[in-house]
Amino acid sequence: MSEQLIQQLVNGLLIGFLYSLIAIGLTMIWGVMNIINFAHGDFLMLSMFISFWLYTLYGLDPIFSIPVCTGLLFLLGLLIYKYLVSKVMTGPALAQLVVTFGVSIFIANAAVLLWTPDFKMIEKPLLTGTWSFGTIQLSIPKVVASAGSVLVSLALFLFLRKSKTGKAILATEMNRNSALLMGVNTDRVNALSFAIGSALVGIAGAFLSMYYYIYPGVGGTFGLISFCIVALGGFGSIEGAFIAGILIGIVQTLGGYFFDPAYKYAIVFALYLVTVWIRPQGLLGW
């Protein structure tokens, strides 16, 4: 019983680290621009398909697709910002909210048209198998993906705190006008944050493609969960998103274990609603 419980905790932790990485990309965009990228989950799906096609067409293992996925998603983020998001920045709140919904609907349905709604899987990835510690089983691809996610999150954290560009991004997040007065090119910061946020979800997609089903609808669930993580962690808070991601991962697996796996996402959403009721600004928001 208790061993099963530990196994569930470990599983939750493993998925939680990946959730954190996905959510950090989203929270950066949200924090800097006050815009929710509803297409975030679909970006994840695109990255998974890039990884899948690189594997199917060129035999490239997902672990080596990471740079390609990151680069392409960075570019995609830049383009979406330049031609769509930058146009609504001064528009009404509803337009800001809905514009990325349009992107999401377009990408998700284009994927169905191009690749059919069927489930795909990378048949023989380099990393397979499990490590056993007594009765506890650790799936190797999941461990690598989680460790990679933590490393990337840490690298981003250091980039934001130490580099000049990173400080400019944080400054813009805190106060756009003051940053502008200090000589920060806030439009460039916007574009960069959107691109970095997309690149992060690109990395997460490459990791996820190592062990998860690849299909056009995959973005829906992950997208919804990452919105909850971001709002739970607090508006634009990177640390908050990191902690909330792990928390949601654990709650999801334990919820599925103690109640019914069919309800695991419902439990996650309920936890979110309860949290914002008590703390509308999220765990680490202000």
Added chain:
Amino acid sequence: MGKFTPRQIALYVVVLVALIAFPLVVKGTFPTHVMIMFFMFAMMGVAWNLLGGYAAMFSFGQAAFFGIGAYTSTILLMNYHVNPWIGLVVGGILAALTGAAIGIPCSNLRGHYFAIASIAFAEIVRICFNNWKFVGAAEGLSLPLLPESLGNFMFHSTKVPYYYIMLAFLVLSIFICWYITVNRGGFYLRAIKESHELAKGMGISFVRYRLYAIMVSAFLTAMAGTFYAQYILYLDPESVLILPISVQVVLVAMLGGAGTIMGPVIGAVILIPLSEYTRVWLGTKGTGVDMMLYGVLIMLISAYQPKGVWGLLTAIGKRAK
């Protein structure tokens, strides 16, 4: 807003008469179906507008109310032989109560937080219905067939009665929303939208008026849900509780012009025939193409015409004067 010029009144009367005459002139089943869907989404758009357009509560969870309406009347009819018209009222009340229950914890949330909370709420409802045996879970429910009559809210030989019922529902919703917005409640809602703090300072109970708006909106949306169940005679979570329905409702209002009485109707008259007809033209081969078109339309509207078509029309109208 409250006063109409004689020309506007004449215009509305002409449009209404034309809509009443439509089934007498156009006989096909499919055009009637498209019109019914247009009325239904226009009605839900009008109901959404009370929240999103006037009170800045951008709900992306209207499908939950739609589904509660559809399921309540159907369960009452199937298990307890309750007349669907009574089911309609009960479903509306249940949806309004659910709206209030979810509205209280969410009443302090603004903008994005409210939007995401509404999605989370609707997803919880969908997941629960998907697994709840009593309501048919994922297999869904087929409505028992009753002899056709207005009293039974069921017609088999023709869609025309459904057409008139939905048209009546739409007119009723427009009237209710118009009545609310020209009266004190509407001014309160708009004051809250402009500035929470200022409205609070003026002594407007922020939470109470937002709750009223949610309850009215939920009731109207649930009415549309009961109608849909009686019209399609089959329902499952995938057809009444999913996020795309909520999104479509938002888009209808947004495309036409959020915060205007007729905006959602204009939005629906463009969007619904567009999606229904592209779906038929492209057949099953073009799965998703209608939605892709939608996506492009949303991107263009929000980036280049965020006030919606109604905003564009009024701008043109003003220039013409």
